[in-house]
Amino acid sequence: MASxxxxxxxxxxxxxxxxxxxxxxxxxxxxxxxxSWTVGCSVDVRVHDYKEGTPVExxxxxxxxxxxxxxxxxxxxxxxxxxxxxxxxGIILVHDLTNKKSxxxxxxxxxxxxxxxxxxTGVLVTNxxxxxxxxxxxxxxxxxxxxKLDQIHETKRHEVLTRTAFLAEDFNAEEINxxxxxxxxxxxxxxxxxxxxxxxxxxxxKRYSLRDSNQIPGFPDRKRFWGGTLKGLHYD
Amino acid sequence: MSFxxxxxxxxxxxxxxxxxGWLFFMRQLFKxxxxxxxxxxxxxxxxxxxxxxxxxxxxxxxxxxxxxxSRYFHWKLNLCVILLILVFLVPFxxxxxxxxxxxxxxxxxxxxxxxxxxxxxxxxxxxxxxxxILSPKHGILSIEQLISRVGVIGVTLMALLSGxxxxxxPYTYMSYFLRNVTDVDIxxxxxxxxxxxxxxxxxxxxxxxxxxxxxxxxxxxNKPSGFWGMIKSITTSAPGSENLNLIQQEVDALEELSRQLxxxxxxxxxxxxxxxxxxxxxxxxxxxxxxSIRGLLITLTKFFYAISSSKSSNxxxxxxxxxxxxxxxxxxxxxxxxxxxxxxxxxxxxxxxLQFNFYHRWFDVIFLVSALSSILFLYxxxxxxxxxxxxx
Numbered sequence: 001m002a003s004x005x006x007x008x009x010x011x012x013x014x015x016x017x018x019x020x021x022x023x024x025x026x027x028x029x030x031x032x033x034x035x036s037w038t039v040g041c042s043v044d045v046r047v048h049d050y051k052e053g054t055p056v057e058x059x060x061x062x063x064x065x066x067x068x069x070x071x072x073x074x075x076x077x078x079x080x081x082x083x084x085x086x087x088x089x090g091i092i093l094v095h096d097l098t099n100k101k102s103x104x105x106x107x108x109x110x111x112x113x114x115x116x117x118x119x120x121t122g123v124l125v126t127n128x129x130x131x132x133x134x135x136x137x138x139x140x141x142x143x144x145x146x147x148k149l150d151q152i153h154e155t156k157r158h159e160v161l162t163r164t165a166f167l168a169e170d171f172n173a174e175e176i177n178x179x180x181x182x183x184x185x186x187x188x189x190x191x192x193x194x195x196x197x198x199x200x201x202x203x204x205x206k207r208y209s210l211r212d213s214n215q216i217p218g219f220p221d222r223k224r225f226w227g228g229t230l231k232g233l234h235y236d
Numbered sequence: 237m238s239f240x241x242x243x244x245x246x247x248x249x250x251x252x253x254x255x256x257g258w259l260f261f262m263r264q265l266f267k268x269x270x271x272x273x274x275x276x277x278x279x280x281x282x283x284x285x286x287x288x289x290x291x292x293x294x295x296x297x298x299x300x301x302x303x304x305x306s307r308y309f310h311w312k313l314n315l316c317v318i319l320l321i322l323v324f325l326v327p328f329x330x331x332x333x334x335x336x337x338x339x340x341x342x343x344x345x346x347x348x349x350x351x352x353x354x355x356x357x358x359x360x361x362x363x364x365x366x367x368x369i370l371s372p373k374h375g376i377l378s379i380e381q382l383i384s385r386v387g388v389i390g391v392t393l394m395a396l397l398s399g400x401x402x403x404x405x406p407y408t409y410m411s412y413f414l415r416n417v418t419d420v421d422i423x424x425x426x427x428x429x430x431x432x433x434x435x436x437x438x439x440x441x442x443x444x445x446x447x448x449x450x451x452x453x454x455x456x457x458n459k460p461s462g463f464w465g466m467i468k469s470i471t472t473s474a475p476g477s478e479n480l481n482l483i484q485q486e487v488d489a490l491e492e493l494s495r496q497l498x499x500x501x502x503x504x505x506x507x508x509x510x511x512x513x514x515x516x517x518x519x520x521x522x523x524x525x526x527x528s529i530r531g532l533l534i535t536l537t538k539f540f541y542a543i544s545s546s547k548s549s550n551x552x553x554x555x556x557x558x559x560x561x562x563x564x565x566x567x568x569x570x571x572x573x574x575x576x577x578x579x580x581x582x583x584x585x586x587x588x589x590l591q592f593n594f595y596h597r598w599f600d601v602i603f604l605v606s607a608l609s610s611i612l613f614l615y616x617x618x619x620x621x622x623x624x625x626x627x628x
């Protein structure tokens with residue numbers, strides 16, 4: 001099961017938004033007790049059941065690569081970070097609901113990561129600014145997660161959630177808003193858990209449909225899943 | 237009347253400085269953060285404004301601008317305000333924001349921040365004891381007492397920073413000069429980093445699987461946290477969780493390694509990216525060489541006049557030519573390092589297979605030896621000189 005089924009998902013966001021706590025919660029179903037600064041990259045692995053509850057259920061390891069740092073770092077740090085952006089299958093963008101700047105920086109984070117292996121369609125993205133076309137043609141699934149929901153006062157909640165809904169729309173992605181110190185937000189069966197599961201399923205589908213088109217011989221499970229094109233996969 | 241004009245000039249300049257500090261805070265310092273407590277921004281800008289005004293007053297003093305009595309008034313005013321800010325306002329707010337970050341003390345933060353401020357004042361006052369500060373004839377809360385203590389702290393800080401900067405700056409600059417980082421080095425290091433990440437991932441996969449099977453079997457993995465946790469883990473230990481702890485330790489070591497590798501790679505990237513500094517350093521080295529050629533020629537000329545006679549002049553001229561030639565050839569050797577890459581190859585081709593690094597190391601060693609001996613020599617010379625003057 002180890003080397004063939006590799007799925008790599010990046011977790012990006014500003015310093016201090018709660019990426020390490022989030023990754024810990026997603027992978028170990030426990031709250032991180034002592035969050036500290038992430039130097040470089042910290043990886044964790046989540047065991048995910050693809051298409052859970054259906055006859056074609058299969059278990060995958062999803063690697064969550066939590067890359068630390070700030071989006072305005074020196075170019076030397078950015079080129080060092082770029083080594084982690086190879087062959088990614090999905091991106092989770094994390095922002096802090098109490099800090100508007102962290103949400104705005106998500107555009108730059110996604111540009112930094114997507115420019116690494118962008119299919120050359122002739123789209124010029126200059127100095128990391130937001131480019132609508134880039135996200136429209138993007139093949140890599142994105143998910144936007146807002147943290148520190150508990151620190152938003154009840155009265156301001158509606159305004160903040162509207163803002164984040166626009167943000168997620170810009171990225172053409174789903175969004176989840178939660179508090180990383182409380183596991184009940186991702187409890188099984190909750191809408192957040194469903195969204196998360198759907199995101200990981202999408203990542204796995206995109207990854208293996210690509211492999212399918214390359215026609216790598218000798219992959220035994222291929223025939224079990226893919227009768228034909230992607231459209232054949234809609235189970236009700 | 238003139239006092240009013242002078243005050244309005246001062247106030248305008250203060251407002252300008254305040255605006256500048258405000259902009260700097262917003263654009264540079266708090267670039268990635270949201271300003272929620274405007275008090276902080278105001279205090280920062282005010283401190284900046286009054287500090288700049290002090291320098292401005294010094295310049296006015298030298299230039300003789302403004303009426304001297306109004307200058308005196310503004311000096312006093314400025315000093316009082318700055319001392320108030322530095323001794324009362326800022327320490328209090330520092331204490332307040334520290335206390336607000338701690339969840340436990342959140343309820344009575346005013347009380348605790350006052351306590352913190354009183355502790356600060358106590359130590360601040362105690363600071364005066366070992367230093368030669370004005371005698372207590374000026375009263376407890378006078379300006380002189382406060383300034384003297386602020387002066388001690390400020391001067392210590394400046395000296396610390398200068399000392400560190402004096403050593404650090406040439407150290408990093410020399411390392412950029414002398415290290416030649418190639419793409420191959422960076423790629424090799426990156427590959428090691430990714431390999432380490434892969435090892436971490438495979439171990440974490442095992443851990444995740446173990447945890448899952450344990451969860452399905454109904455066992456619970458308790459991380460040994462705290463004193464009682466450790467005691468419990470000694471007596472009752474499921475084999476699964478023991479295995480997990482072992483792998484966790486290996487993972488911790490690997491993660492530490494990956495952090496080190498990441499930092500090394502970032503360092504290499506930083507050294508490599510110094511393209512412009514190469515060009516600038518080339519210009520600087522060029523200037524140094526031109527001046528040293530000129531200096532060399534002048535020194536040689538003086539030397540020549542000093543020691544030559546009709547018989548030995550030929551020999552001495554030839555000796556000087558020898559020294560000059562060797563000096564210039566070695567300069568070419570050393571300058572190779574500071575040249576942009578595309579020009580370096582011609583020198584390498586022409587000069588052949590030389591161990592360039594050796595020459596740089598050798599240069600360092602002799603430079604160090606010569607610098608130390610010059611210090612020694614100058615020190616002795618300095619000591620000798622007053623004695624020479626003393627003895628009639």
